[in-house]
Amino acid sequence: MGASQSARTEHEFQDLADRTGFSLEQIGNLNKRFRQLSKNEETLSRQDLASISALDNNPLRAQIINAFFDKRNLRQNEAGTVQVIGFEEFLMVMSHFRPAAMHITEEEREKLRREKLRFLFNMHDTDSDGTITLEEYRRAVEELLSKAGTIGQETAKAIADAAMLEVASTTRGKMEPDEFYEGITFENFLQKLQNESERATNLERRETERRKRRIRPWPLAILMDS
């Protein structure tokens, strides 16, 4: 069993590594974690993720778990959610948090960046209609403040409204009173992040990428990025 099994998984892993960009060690680590979470099943369900105790205090718990079961993030061009995911899907989602490789062209980097931002956008756009509406934004901010008690809920709306006004004013400029801004589209999302606060983008990117690096224990990092 041993030899053929490991040869098979190695082959599979190599295949996955090519598609997701993870290294074999990283896939090994993530596979271990996957088995641990799914209790040695082939698939992972929402309950498995919800049972992670460290997530209990995270205000975004529901959104994060949803992101794993969102079909848009699994590189299938369809909306909706799935009930269980396999290891491959797990890796697909995780690959959004991977740092860009050292030597890639500017175009590839830009593409990668768009993909990452798309992931973020999808987390906000809960009804997958391509725009983040005021309602959705409000809900997102409410989630963010959900651990803050009553003050949070009262202010969340005001904050979301202010933020939405800000986006509308930077992406549209002046608007007539009877015009209607239906929500942030992905293009707006990119534009906003690029023009209005380049610093934020850098910060976000740095932050995201830093995070991705953390997936593997750092001693491995020396070996792998060189």
Added chain:
Amino acid sequence: MSVRVALHSPRGSRSFLERGLLLLVMLIFLEGTVLTLGAASSPDISAQDNTGGGDDQRGIEGRHGHANYTKKAFPVLSLDYRHIHVPFEISLWVLLASLMKLGFHLIPRLSSIVPESCLLIVVGLLVGGLIKLAGEEVPPVLDSNLFFLCLLPPIILDAGYFLPIRPFMENIGTILMFAVVGTLWNAFFVGGLLYAVCQIEGTYLSQVELLPCLLFGSIISAVDPVAVLAVFEEIHINELLHILVFGESLLNDAVTVVLYHLFEEYSDAGEVTPMDVVLGVICFLIVSLGGIAVGTIYGILAAFTSRFTSHTRVIEPLFVFVYSYMAYLSAEMFHLSGIMALIACGAVMRPYVEANISHKSHTTVKYFLKMWSSVSETLIFIFLGVATVAGPHAWNWTFVSVTVILCLVSRVIGVVGLTFIINKFRIVKLTTKDQFIVAYGGLRGAIAFSLGYLLDKDLFPMRTMFLTAIITEIFFTVFVQGMTIKPLVDLLAVKKKQEAKRSINEEIHTQFLDHLLTGIEDICGHYGHHHWKDKLNRFNKKYIKKCLIAGERYKEPQLIAFYHKMEFKQAIELVESGGGVKLPSAMPSQVSMQNIQPKKLPPAVAERALPQFTKGREEEIRKILRSNLQKTRQRLRSYNRHTLVADPFEDGWNDFILKKQRMIELEKKMSNYLTVPAAPPDSPTMCRARLASDPNAFYNIKASSDGVPTIQVDLASPQSPDSVNMLNEFSKRGATDQGLGQREGADRDEDQGLMMKPSSAGIEEKGEEGGGNKNPGLMRCLSDPGPSNEDEEDEPFLP
């Protein structure tokens, strides 16, 4: 403090004539003062002695009973310069520094070409030259005690208090690498190679030993925060590079301190055993961590103290300064790193202190820190110039030129080599350009000079030569590198700093990402950076904030605090711009709320969204009211030495929060009322009928420009202005606007048959009047049976 101004000779001022009218005027003024007083002082003292003697005599004689007592005129005017000369001369130096700073900015082209630090050194050189020309001994102005105990702390505190924590912590690894390993490398490379050069025949330097060389290397290798700040603030480099170089200059202090003491200690003994090296490493850890610990303790103390200052707001800012200075002194007492203590103290206390002290005190802290640090900085550079003229110099071409070259070479090698290692760990790699700027921005400054000045003459016979070399290196970096770095930054097109205000979206996304990444990390089962940061944050929120922040504010999450701050700032801007009529929306935008408010809603959503809509409007109106009413209140405050005149917007947060709570209560009551299905089915038509019958009523509240209701608040209203209570204010508003409110309210009361308890009737009625008065949306709420009539959705009452 032996600061002394010597007499300026009149002939010295001629050389100043060329330096422009302003400087001349200033110097004449300065000279005049010094000259008069200085010249007057000596005869005056003798005169006073005489007088004193006379007094004694008179006393004795008076007792005896007089005889040949010649009465001397009472000295109407007497001069006693010596009495005041120390503080007077200090003030003169400060005045000179400030006027110089002022002068440079009046000459517009000058400051864009030459950095201020260079100009100040030149001024110092000139002043020193003048003193020397006058034949006086040049005072040792840049005395080490003066420098380390008085001039340096304000600059470092300013840097620590306003340290951008987030970028600093994100790059802490790189910064530490440069600060510790880089400085060590520089010290040993420069020191070692200098020793090698000194051994070459024909340099006449063979008496220089290895340990003094290493000591010299450790003094000269540290990048100086004062010089870096002075130059980098002018070139507006991007945040990453700024924090890298500046952070390095702050954190290398511990290394410098340890190396300095170590080499000073052993240059006597002449032998270093491996044990000493181990001790040195331990010492380094103690010096740096101890400094941080001392700073943290004082920071927490300061935060805790500021919890109780709400009744004596005027002395609030003082605690920030005193505790920080104590932290610095305490650290220096144990030869710990005072700089690190100050940085830690400032950074630790800031978030808590800011939450506790009033907005005004915060402004005061800000201004005082900026003022002190800029004066200190100016003085340091001027003194550097003066000290150059003053010092005994021992110029040795080989030593000086080798020092300058070695410093450059070691810096470049160090930065390139370390970046090569660091880049393997960094997500955002340091490009070649970045490396160049980091290497080129390694300016040396007054700390090196002061350390060199501290050296014992007897132990180090070559002290003067060291000092000369240090001064040359400082001048080289400040003048050559400092002046060329700006054109080079432009030439290389290094990314500049973006002067963007922190937007609410940015804040939301930063927080969102933080939580997201923590979540992903947890899912991965990997306890990394974010996991611990999250843990720390939660701990901070749960325990520390509760202890250190007064009142209820500790519960406020960061995002909300940020939002309030932003709202607050805009409100103040609004008041300052004389507004109050303009729409005080939270964002300065041309887009109003109705543009993003969903218009066509399914009934279920609309039901929920409708009160929200009115609430948004209400909020705006309340703000207008609040600002105007508080203005009237402010006028009635009497003057008191211990309190400041109240700001229209700020009586501390307690007041604000109290009001806010009242507003919320009121709001709840109102919305209770609103959600009661009180509207009779015929109410819209009735309302319209009423509108038609009395159209003027609504012109009062008509929008000034873009459909936003504004209210003419009658500031000279005869109501007693001490009504702090918002409820009262509301009721008064209602009462004042009699033309509309009363009648409408009364009508509606009859129409709708309010279901109210008698006790609360007053409040609710008033609230409702206020609402109906001010807010068309609210009015519609009251009268509309449901959200289905969309024709009236937007501006139902505007013709």
